[in-house]
Amino acid sequence: QKEVEQNSGPLSVPEGAIASLNCTYSDRVSQSFFWYRQYSGKSPELIMSIYSNGDKEDGRFTAQLNKASQYVSLLIRDSQPSDSATYLCAVNGLGTGGFKTIFGAGTRLFVKA
Amino acid sequence: ETGVTQTPRHLVMGMTNKKSLKCEQHLGHNAMYWYKQSAKKPLELMFVYNFKEQTENNSVPSRFSPECPNSSHLFLHLHTLQPEDSALYLCASSQDRPAAQETQYFGPGTRLLVL
Numbered sequence: 001q002k003e004v005e006q007n008s009g010p011l012s013v014p015e016g017a018i019a020s021l022n023c024t025y026s027d028r029v030s031q032s033f034f035w036y037r038q039y040s041g042k043s044p045e046l047i048m049s050i051y052s053n054g055d056k057e058d059g060r061f062t063a064q065l066n067k068a069s070q071y072v073s074l075l076i077r078d079s080q081p082s083d084s085a086t087y088l089c090a091v092n093g094l095g096t097g098g099f100k101t102i103f104g105a106g107t108r109l110f111v112k113a
Numbered sequence: 114e115t116g117v118t119q120t121p122r123h124l125v126m127g128m129t130n131k132k133s134l135k136c137e138q139h140l141g142h143n144a145m146y147w148y149k150q151s152a153k154k155p156l157e158l159m160f161v162y163n164f165k166e167q168t169e170n171n172s173v174p175s176r177f178s179p180e181c182p183n184s185s186h187l188f189l190h191l192h193t194l195q196p197e198d199s200a201l202y203l204c205a206s207s208q209d210r211p212a213a214q215e216t217q218y219f220g221p222g223t224r225l226l227v228l
Contacts, residue, residue: 004155008153031214032214034216036219041224042221042222043203043219043220043221043222044156044203044219045219046216046217046218049214049216051214088156092211092212092214092215098168098169098210098211099210099211099212099215100158100169100211101158101211101217102155103155103156104155105153105154105155106155
């Protein structure tokens with residue numbers, strides 16, 4: 001069973017700090033990776049996608065991918081209370097029936113004002 | 114504002130009822146998905162449609178019956194559900210069928226409670 005693992009949290013950080021969210025995956029042939037943000041009672045919203053090893057920056061967000069170690073992380077700089085949400089890691093990989101997206105259960109982030 | 118809409122947003126039904134969830138996407142996408150999200154569990158893929166054709170049925174019980182009349186609309190027909198089916202049901206769409214870099218966009222979801 002292909003899996004995507006995340007620490008459920010909650011991860012609590014003070015306002016202005018860096019929040020670091022981690023995700024590991026079990027399928028070595030996974031090809032693309034996504035971070036979604038989900039506010040309570042709302043639907044997941046895409047924040048970042050990353051396809052190759054290294055860092056990808058977009059504003060206050062940086063996604064980091066290490067395929068050899070099978071982990072992907074999301075850094076949020078200058079965390080704001082509005083960043084408080086559940087962050088879902090998603091992994092696309094090729095299975096027997098074609099490509100599938102596997103989601104982690106999410107990490108709850110709480111940014112204290 | 115998401116280009117994927119879902120109705121109703123909330124639904125309470127008894128185990129003997131029949132109801133339908135509706136999803137509509139305004140993004141010109143060709144693939145649509147149904148997911149189930151239960152508390153503290155990962156999103157569970159239920160069905161995938163590509164150009165109106167079902168390409169994935171993830172071992173979903175027959176009390177859930179999907180319908181995709183065209184690339185913009187997706188329905189989930191519900192009958193004789195169980196209390197454990199209570200969850201948030203999310204619809205998503207993507208430009209094309211699931212692929213390496215295909216990104217899915219989600220609707221707001223239908224919060225379902227089965228009594």
